[in-house]
Structure formats: structure tokens, C-alpha cells
Amino acid sequence: MWWRVTSLSHLVASSKPFLLNQMRAAYGLKIWQAFSTEIFKPAEGRLSNPGRTHQFITFVLGGPGSGKGTQCTRIVETFGFTHLSAGDLLRKEITSNSENGAMILNTIKEGKIVPSEVTVKLIGKAIKSSENDRFLIDGFPRSEENRVAYERVVGTEPDFVLFFDCPEEEMVKRVLNRNQGRVDDNIFTVKERLKVFTALNLPVIKYYSEKGKLYKIDATGTEDEIFERVRPVFAALRAKN
Ligand SMILES: Nc1ncnc2c1ncn2[C@@H]1O[C@H](COP(=O)(O)OP(=O)(O)O)[C@@H](O)[C@H]1O
Numbered sequence: 001m002w003w004r005v006t007s008l009s010h011l012v013a014s015s016k017p018f019l020l021n022q023m024r025a026a027y028g029l030k031i032w033q034a035f036s037t038e039i040f041k042p043a044e045g046r047l048s049n050p051g052r053t054h055q056f057i058t059f060v061l062g063g064p065g066s067g068k069g070t071q072c073t074r075i076v077e078t079f080g081f082t083h084l085s086a087g088d089l090l091r092k093e094i095t096s097n098s099e100n101g102a103m104i105l106n107t108i109k110e111g112k113i114v115p116s117e118v119t120v121k122l123i124g125k126a127i128k129s130s131e132n133d134r135f136l137i138d139g140f141p142r143s144e145e146n147r148v149a150y151e152r153v154v155g156t157e158p159d160f161v162l163f164f165d166c167p168e169e170e171m172v173k174r175v176l177n178r179n180q181g182r183v184d185d186n187i188f189t190v191k192e193r194l195k196v197f198t199a200l201n202l203p204v205i206k207y208y209s210e211k212g213k214l215y216k217i218d219a220t221g222t223e224d225e226i227f228e229r230v231r232p233v234f235a236a237l238r239a240k241n
């Protein structure tokens, strides 16, 4: 499959030859330095609050139940990012009786994707109202249309993209055991969500892989084991900035 990383480096899924060459030269611990030199440059953003020159944006992607939210919590605790879950922002809209609440609820129940303008607006508002300049945007963009809409509004690409790669069987098991009272945590919706993930979200992951921005994490094992795969990525970032 296109997102499988090369045997050279199990760390980065990238098709950028210069990046791979750098990693070849720097194989071992120095991979992190080479990698961070290329991609850990904070982007200028139109959403910046006055006085701020840039924000560091990480998209966190993966199928339903792959552990995005769980690992984001760990990253926040250790590295001081602000966690913006697109799903949580949408669920808040439902409970706050906003004009889009009913539409969002139906879309989530069906396992489909909420129109980009709604989600991008919520994410933009959350970024603007935060004092932080480092964000994990969890569960977005879910489609190429989402991605393009975000870039149009925000004016930048993310600095890098984490992808939690998890077998479908494991994702289904986790979702069905999630026990948070979510309307979409049932076998019918999760099956639909997996189809939507393959059809619409994998192309986004492929896009960032081809841009050399994708960082693939094996999302099997315990939460601790997975976080030990995530930790070096952010440790390298902290060392750099
Ligand atoms: N490594 C893991 N092993 C087993 N269960 C996990 C693991 N990581 C997360 N979970 C559990 O799986 C469910 C889905 O995790 P979550 O972080 O909500 O995933 P996502 O946000 O990708 O849907 C939650 O109940 C969570 O506690």
C-alpha cells in the first residue's frame, strides 16, 4: 500500500526524495533532526491573534477508534498543545441547540461528513479564541473537500500530520467498547464510517504523504506503547523550537 513506509525508516511515510536522502544520511537518532529541519517550521496563519506571528498546527488523523483522542490527551499533558477535536466541536453544536444542530446529529448518526463550512468555522473560532500557539486538530480534515476548505479559510497547510494506523478489526472493537454514550458507537454506523474513511479520508492521508508531511504511527498495542512511538516526534519538535 502507498502509505507503508520503507524498510529504511519505519518512522516517516514520505515520498519526498530529498527528505528520504537526508534520513538515509542521518539514519539513527539524527533522523529526528533531519526530519524536524524539513517540516517543523511553524506556518504563518491568517488566524493568528494580534501579536502572534505563527501557529503550529498538527492534524491528527486515523480511522474511528484508532486512538486519536486518547493519544492527543497524552500529547497535551506532555507537550502543552491545545487539543481541538472536530468531533467534539460538532457534538457541542448539537447540545448547544445551534441552528445546525439537527443536521449535525443526523450526519454523525449516519457516519457521514458534516459540510466543510460548518466544521472549518468551528475550528477557526476555537483557534482564534485560544491563547496557545500549538494545536492538535483531531479528526479533521476528513475529506479532500475539508482539506481544501480549511486551506482556503486559514491560508496555510498544517505543519505536519500524524496518522494512527490501526487494523479495522481493532478499531471496531474499540469503538464498540467506547462506552461514552455516543450515537455513532454502534456496529451499523461504524461500518459506514469505515467506508467513508477509506473512500474520503485515505486520499487526504495520501496527499500529505506525498507532500512529505505525514508521520505514520502504528496504533496497535497498549496506550503507553503507542505514546512511546508518538513521544519522539514531539520531543524533536521541542528540541528544535
Ligand atoms: N491502545 C489502545 N488499546 C485499547 N483501547 C484503546 C487504546 N487506545 C484507545 N483505546 C480506547 O478505544 C476507544 C477509542 O479511542 P479514541 O481515543 O476515542 O479513538 P478515536 O478518537 O480515534 O476514535 C476508547 O474507549 C479508548 O479508551
Ligand SMILES: O=c1ccn([C@@H]2O[C@H](COP(=O)(O)OP(=O)(O)O)[C@@H](O)[C@H]2O)c(=O)[nH]1
Binding pocket: 062, 063, 064, 065, 068, 069, 085, 086, 087, 088, 090, 107, 108, 109, 111, 112, 113, 114, 115, 119, 138, 139, 140, 141, 142, 146, 184, 193
Ligand atoms: O471534521 C469532522 C469531524 C467529525 N465529523 C463527524 O463527527 C463524527 C465523529 O467524529 P470524531 O472525530 O469525534 O470520531 P472518532 O474518529 O474520534 O471516533 C464523524 O463520523 C463525522 O460524522 C465530521 O463530519 N467532520
Ligand SMILES: [Mg+2]
Binding pocket: 068, 069, 085, 087, 139
Ligand atoms: Mg476521537
